[in-house]
Amino acid sequence: MARERRVIRPYPTLAGLAAFSRELVLRVAESEVPEGGRLVLPESTYSSVPITLLVPGADDAARASRISALVGDAGLAPGAVEFVVFAYSQRLRLAEKLFQQRVTDGLPAEIPLAIGVDRADALQASRKGAIIRAFLVLAEEGSRKPLTPWRRWTWLSCAEFRIGVDSGTLGITPIPLTPQMRQEFRLPRGTMRFIRLDGSPLEDAPDADSVQIYVDERLLGSLVANHASRGGRLLQAQLFLDLGWAIASHVSLQSADLPPSYELVENSLLGRFIKAVSSEAGDDGPTVVDLYRELRSDRSRFMALVEAGLKDLPQTILGSMEET
Amino acid sequence: MRYPTLGEHETLSLASRRLLGEHVGIETIAEWRIGTGPKWDPAAIRGIAVSLSGRIEAGGGQSPDDVEASAANAVYEALREVPAYVLDEQGFWRFLSLAYFWDFIVWRQSGSFDGGNPARFATYIDGKSLHECVPSRMYLRGRISSVGHDGSAATAVSQSTDLWRSHILRVITGYSPKIARALVFRQANARLATDEIREVAKRLNRAQTNLVPMLLTEEEAAALVDEAARGDGSRV
Numbered sequence: 097m098a099r100e101r102r103v104i105r106p107y108p109t110l111a112g113l114a115a116f117s118r119e120l121v122l123r124v125a126e127s128e129v130p131e132g133g134r135l136v137l138p139e140s141t142y143s144s145v146p147i148t149l150l151v152p153g154a155d156d157a158a159r160a161s162r163i164s165a166l167v168g169d170a171g172l173a174p175g176a177v178e179f180v181v182f183a184y185s186q187r188l189r190l191a192e193k194l195f196q197q198r199v200t201d202g203l204p205a206e207i208p209l210a211i212g213v214d215r216a217d218a219l220q221a222s223r224k225g226a227i228i229r230a231f232l233v234l235a236e237e238g239s240r241k242p243l244t245p246w247r248r249w250t251w252l253s254c255a256e257f258r259i260g261v262d263s264g265t266l267g268i269t270p271i272p273l274t275p276q277m278r279q280e281f282r283l284p285r286g287t288m289r290f291i292r293l294d295g296s297p298l299e300d301a302p303d304a305d306s307v308q309i310y311v312d313e314r315l316l317g318s319l320v321a322n323h324a325s326r327g328g329r330l331l332q333a334q335l336f337l338d339l340g341w342a343i344a345s346h347v348s349l350q351s352a353d354l355p356p357s358y359e360l361v362e363n364s365l366l367g368r369f370i371k372a373v374s375s376e377a378g379d380d381g382p383t384v385v386d387l388y389r390e391l392r393s394d395r396s397r398f399m400a401l402v403e404a405g406l407k408d409l410p411q412t413i414l415g416s417m418e419e420t
Numbered sequence: 421m422r423y424p425t426l427g428e429h430e431t432l433s434l435a436s437r438r439l440l441g442e443h444v445g446i447e448t449i450a451e452w453r454i455g456t457g458p459k460w461d462p463a464a465i466r467g468i469a470v471s472l473s474g475r476i477e478a479g480g481g482q483s484p485d486d487v488e489a490s491a492a493n494a495v496y497e498a499l500r501e502v503p504a505y506v507l508d509e510q511g512f513w514r515f516l517s518l519a520y521f522w523d524f525i526v527w528r529q530s531g532s533f534d535g536g537n538p539a540r541f542a543t544y545i546d547g548k549s550l551h552e553c554v555p556s557r558m559y560l561r562g563r564i565s566s567v568g569h570d571g572s573a574a575t576a577v578s579q580s581t582d583l584w585r586s587h588i589l590r591v592i593t594g595y596s597p598k599i600a601r602a603l604v605f606r607q608a609n610a611r612l613a614t615d616e617i618r619e620v621a622k623r624l625n626r627a628q629t630n631l632v633p634m635l636l637t638e639e640e641a642a643a644l645v646d647e648a649a650r651g652d653g654s655r656v
Contacts, residue, residue, distance in 0.1 A: 105630065143505060180632060184595065187508055187550055189560055191595040191634045217504035233632050249635045269428065269548075272539040317539035320432045 107245050112166040113232050113253040119152040120230055122257040123206075134258035136300075142222045142261050147210040149181060149195075149230060151203050160202045167199065167232075170252065171244060175200050176236040177252065181209065184227040185218040192216040194228075198235070225260035270335065272313035281310075288312045289335065291342040297365040298347065298354075306365050307342075309335055326416045333406050340402045343369055344395045358388040366391075377405035421503055422459040424450035425511025426518060428546060432538040434518055435545060439526075439536045446519040451511070457503070462520070464498035469520035476527050484528045485579045488558060493571040495555060496562025507559070513547030516555045525554045551589035557581075560589055564597045565604075573601040576608040583607060587621035596633040598641035599624070606645050624648040 122129040125145045129135045137145060153159030164174040181195040194209045194216060209228065210219050219226050231251040238246035245252060273283070273290060283290055290310040299306070311319065315331070322328045343366055347354065354361075361367040362384075370387045382390075382401045391398040403409065426434070426449070434444050452459075468491055475487055499507065506512050517525060525544055526533050532541045543552040550556040561584050565574035577583060587593065588600045603624065612620060627648055636644065 180635065182632070182634065185504070185508070188504060189550070189564075189589060189594040190504070193634065220504040221508035222505065223508045223510070231632050233635065245630075247631070248640070249631045249633070251630065251632050272542075313539040314537065317537035320429065320538040320542070321436050321536075323429060 106243055107252075108243060109170045110245070110252050112169050116152070116163065116166055117230065117232065117253040117255040120255040121150040121152075122228060123148045123150055124259060129257050129259075131255040131257070134260060136260045139222060139261045142259075143215070143220050144213050145210070146208070146212070147215075147219070147228070147259075149207040149209055149228075151205055151207065153203075153205065156202050156204070159205070160199075163199045163203065163232075172234065172238070172252075173236075176234060176238070178233050178235040179203055179230070180233055181207065181228065181230045183209070183216045183218040184229065185221040185224070186227070187224045188217065188221050190216075190218040190221070192218045199232070219259075222261045225258060228257045228259070230255045268307055268309055268339070270309045270311045270316055270319075272316050273310040274313050277310060288315055289338055291338055293342055293346055293365070296346065297343045297369075298361055299365070300363050302365040302368070307339065309339065311335070326412055329408065329412050330416060333409050333412070336406065337399070337403060340369065340373070340399055344391060344398055347391065348395055354392055358384050361388070373402050373405040377407065381405050381407075421457045421506055422452055422454050423502075423506045423509070423512055424452055424460070424462075424515045424519070425509060426450055426514040427511065428514070431514040431518060431546060432542055435522075435541070436536060436538060438518075438522060439533065446515065446522075450515050450519070453509075453511075460502065460506070465495070465516060465520050468494050468498060469524070472521070472524040476523060483579060484530075485581045486575070487524075488528055488554070488581060489561070489575045489578075492558045492562040492574040493566055494562070495558040496566055499559055507556075510547035513550070513553050513556045514545060517545035517547070517553065521555045528554060551585055551594075557585065557589060560594070564588065564594070564600045567597050569597070569601060573604045576604050577611070580604070580607070582614075583617065587617065591621070592625050592628050592633070593621070596628070596636070596641070598636055598638050599628070599633055599644060602638070602641040602645040605642070606649060612649070619651070620645075620649045623651055 118131045120131050122133075122135075124135050124137070124147050125141070127135055128150070151159060153162060163177075167174045167177045175198065177199045179195070179197055179199055180193065182191050183194055184191050195207050197203065210216065232253045234245050234248060234250045234252060237248045238244070240246050273287070277283075278285065278287065281290060288311065292308045292310075294306055294308070295302075297306075311331075319328050319331055323332065347366060358367065358370065362371075367384075370384050370391075373387055374382060374384045382405065387398065387401055390401055424447070426446070430449070434446065434449070437444055447462075471494075472487065472491060475482060522545075529541065529544045532544060543549060544554050547553050547556060550560060561574050562571070565571045583604070587603065593600050593603060603621070607617065624645060627644060633641075633644075
């Protein structure tokens with residue numbers, strides 16, 4: 097199920113400042129990211145791409161007078177408000193200040209946040225990408241009034257931008273299915289595998305959380321230790337097929353919206369799965385175009401081609417049957 | 421920086437072999453990745469590992485939790501100049517876990533290694549979650565204690581790995597060293613029970629959602645924590 101996060105705040109006087117923040121734009125190389133947007137970059141350029149925050153306004157005077165007016169409308173003294181920009185790395189638990197200035201000192205049209213490889217640590221850590229947040233904050237303690245921000249360092253409005261890395265691969269690692277997770281997902285003790293898709297498999301540039309494959313913790317432990325054994329290879333093949341079914345089932349619900357050609361889904365979870373199948377199948381196996389065509393016309397045949405792509409599978413099955 | 425890494429499957433397979441008593445030379449197996457700048461020098465980390473091994477061998481009923489805390493600042497200092505893109509790399513933490521911290525991690529998390537099930541011990545060595553993997557959580561604790569401060573927060577509270585992991589590193593407080601330290605020092609001065617500190621941490625997290633908490637001074641951070649601890653809602 098798609099999730100939506102909303103921030104509910106108790107300050108009705110800040111609508112003007114929120115509107116100002118929504119007009120901020122992050123320029124990353126040649127791309128412009130609107131407030132709330134996310135840009136996915138190739139790993140090779142992530143740590144060197146120039147990043148600039150664009151502040152709306154025709155010129156310095158227009159910007160200064162607009163912000164002062166909005167701060168005044170919010171019932172606050174313009175001298176008490178600052179504009180602050182932070183970069184966050186979730187993985188390294190880093191929040192680094194990139195810019196801080198009183199709004200009465202004026203705001204430039206462009207605020208450089210990263211130039212070349214010399215950049216904040218939070219903008220170097222690419223695994224989970226970075227978040228950039230630009231705040232208007234109350235920099236002085238006010239007097240307490242209901243529904244009015246008064247505490248120093250309360251944020252008045254915030255613009256958020258996300259930058260991520262496109263690894264271009266499926267990159268899925270099974271997660272141990274623990275007793276607590278069974279409870280959370282309401283799964284019986286006998287369940288060995290469980291797949292969850294977060295969002296549509298047609299969405300461009302899926303992140304690491306787009307698909308989660310849970311495997312019984314004991315079974316996963318054994319798989320990790322014996323991944324090259326017949327049983328290990330069978331289980332890995334089964335998980336790959338399970339993922340194919342999960343994606344195909346999800347897509348079939350949206351089949352009316354399926355784009356006409358593979359190129360249009362190439363960077364989605366579906367596209368990457370198809371590419372992985374085709375690569376696994378090798379030169380004499382189905383191409384990405386064949387696989388996508390089958391998916392659009394007949395899901396069962398698509399899965400039959402996926403299975404055929406796992407070239408070692410028949411031998412592994414036969415070998416395991418002979419063992420018994 | 422040129423730095424060593426280990427793959428995930430390789431790490432777990434090497435770990436399983438080590439648990440069976442096999443000697444595996446990790447430093448010769450690692451893949452060295454090329455970044456910008458000089459080659460990473462492991463001397464300082466090696467020194468910490470030797471010291472930790474000495475403490476384990478000395479025995480004497482030491483608390484593994486407190487031994488971990490005592491080395492946190494040293495781990496941070498040893499890695500202070502390592503670029504963020506290396507610290508972000510799972511494979512680097514896997515290498516540190518197996519090459520230098522193995523004996524300590526197995527001693528520290530002994531219950532999870534009993535039975536040799538990788539699904540139970542992987543989180544402490546695989547570098548996926550930096551607040552669970554033992555060397556990376558020590559680094560984070562050392563960094564939060566030391567940046568702009570004297571590092572004393574790392575050891576201010578005995579038996580506090582859970583406080584650090586659950587109420588600092590996993591939550592919004594982890595981004596704000598001053599608030600994290602204020603929480604630790606408050607706990608050092610008047611230790612709250614597990615349920616009580618959980619409630620305080622919840623209130624503290626809630627209070628921070630309306631703030632830019634990184635901007636608070638040490639005094640403001642201490643006041644915020646005090647208010648969360650009082651739970652009177654006067655300012656939080």
